[in-house]
Amino acid sequence: MASRPRTLYEKIWDAHVVETREDGTSLVYIDRHLVHEVTSPQAFEALRIAGRTVRRPDLTLAVPDHNLPTTARRDASGNRLPIADPESAAQLAALERNAPEFGIAYIGPTDAAQGIVHVVGPEQGFSLPGATIVCGDSHTASHGGIGALAFGIGTSEVEHVLATQTLLLQPSKTMEVRVEGELPAGVTAKDLILHIIGRIGTAGGTGHVMEYRGPVFDAMSVEGRLTVCNMSIEAGARAGLIAPDETVFAYLEGRPFAPRGDAWDRAVAWWRSLGTDPGARFDKSVVIDAREIEPTVTWGTSPEDVAPIGASVPHPDSFADPGKRDAVRRSLAYMGLEPGQKLAEVPIENVFIGSCTNSRIEDLRAAAQVLRGRRKAEGVKWAIVVPGSGLVKAQAEAEGLDQVFIEAGLEWREPGCSACLAMNPDKVPPGERCASTSNRNFVGRQGPGARTHLLSPAMAAAAAVTGKLTDVRELVG
Numbered sequence: 001m002a003s004r005p006r007t008l009y010e011k012i013w014d015a016h017v018v019e020t021r022e023d024g025t026s027l028v029y030i031d032r033h034l035v036h037e038v039t040s041p042q043a044f045e046a047l048r049i050a051g052r053t054v055r056r057p058d059l060t061l062a063v064p065d066h067n068l069p070t071t072a073r074r075d076a077s078g079n080r081l082p083i084a085d086p087e088s089a090a091q092l093a094a095l096e097r098n099a100p101e102f103g104i105a106y107i108g109p110t111d112a113a114q115g116i117v118h119v120v121g122p123e124q125g126f127s128l129p130g131a132t133i134v135c136g137d138s139h140t141a142s143h144g145g146i147g148a149l150a151f152g153i154g155t156s157e158v159e160h161v162l163a164t165q166t167l168l169l170q171p172s173k174t175m176e177v178r179v180e181g182e183l184p185a186g187v188t189a190k191d192l193i194l195h196i197i198g199r200i201g202t203a204g205g206t207g208h209v210m211e212y213r214g215p216v217f218d219a220m221s222v223e224g225r226l227t228v229c230n231m232s233i234e235a236g237a238r239a240g241l242i243a244p245d246e247t248v249f250a251y252l253e254g255r256p257f258a259p260r261g262d263a264w265d266r267a268v269a270w271w272r273s274l275g276t277d278p279g280a281r282f283d284k285s286v287v288i289d290a291r292e293i294e295p296t297v298t299w300g301t302s303p304e305d306v307a308p309i310g311a312s313v314p315h316p317d318s319f320a321d322p323g324k325r326d327a328v329r330r331s332l333a334y335m336g337l338e339p340g341q342k343l344a345e346v347p348i349e350n351v352f353i354g355s356c357t358n359s360r361i362e363d364l365r366a367a368a369q370v371l372r373g374r375r376k377a378e379g380v381k382w383a384i385v386v387p388g389s390g391l392v393k394a395q396a397e398a399e400g401l402d403q404v405f406i407e408a409g410l411e412w413r414e415p416g417c418s419a420c421l422a423m424n425p426d427k428v429p430p431g432e433r434c435a436s437t438s439n440r441n442f443v444g445r446q447g448p449g450a451r452t453h454l455l456s457p458a459m460a461a462a463a464a465v466t467g468k469l470t471d472v473r474e475l476v477g
């Protein structure tokens, strides 16, 4: 039977629409719901007041991550340590009460599998290809890396999904980001997505679901794909997607929540059919040449403010748009940078290796490769490595990576969002810079007055060693 060629997005969307209304809005079935402590308390409270239950507790998974301190979680006698900040403690307490009350699986702060929701979902095989996945969190886009249609929702929608396992949605437009060629040595998934956002801007994907296509993604690890899709939201997109393939199936097989036996075989057969059909059309398309990409850093306070490490801080007047010129002037003042200053000479006082963008095992291996046998520079006052989950932590320790970090003078922490955003004790002091593997360099993101430079784990490690933004290719050939 011949049918219209469809994109990956259209296939997942079509498979989940329950009903479409005259105004074009559709009621869409949600396969997986991840819940964290920050955006769920009011949603559960509303259910409680309305006397409602959770429609599919078995498709819902709760993990605290944002507010947890990343220092030891137990005292010497093994008792769990309380959270000092009252608001954070209250949000955690709410999740710990709501999960059992509503019958939802919960991975608590001292559980070996705890971590950042977007690391935990794929790692547990809870996030699956072809699934619709939501979470009250903008970086839910990450899960597109395994071929799921995954996006962030607000707290009222969290309540709606808890109660009904559905959402009312407008269909998105589709955008193809085709990357040609291979990434040069020393250039990672993080450099690629920073480069893409630099090219298309933070509004480049607005209203669209972006599908990343081309040989670079076929060759990319699952970790790298999660990194790329994670930052789709910083390009304004509703979600990011990469077609699921054998690399993804091998990664997911046998994970705790993944289907088994016949169910697994049936699932894989369906997943194999999801790739965009030849001839399917996208509403928008952009082509990027991977060979042109260099290790990339941000210099401003928007994720689109990127430049190759060999470049200099741009002059505000070099931007055509008057609004952007003003924004760049303000950015540079906040960042304490002068136009024309060489990026590779910008001093760094803090280093953060972590966040749902770059805290998986491959990220830690890349950082350790640079740090092995080296020490952090004198000028680097604070440098922390925060694994994305307890399982990543255990794997890193089994490989001796923790010792590499500690010997280099970095701190090895417990899993959580940490210094990615200033919602827990890990903060960058005012006026200081941080070489950070996270995804947002907004004003105050890592603490009031903190200055963030986004980069890859290897580049963060290089900055730790030299005390300034550095081309990692000068340290590891």
Ligand SMILES: CC(C)[C@H](C(=O)O)[C@@H](O)C(=O)O
Binding pocket: 038, 039, 066, 136, 137, 138, 139, 152, 421
């Ligand atoms: C706290 C949460 C709602 C927020 C988000 O939605 O992304 C956070 O995870 C972030 O990265 O800014």
Ligand code: SF4
Binding pocket: 065, 066, 116, 118, 137, 139, 355, 356, 357, 416, 417, 418, 420, 421, 438, 439
């Ligand atoms: S690690 Fe950062 S970006 Fe990711 S969910 Fe946590 S706060 Fe948001």
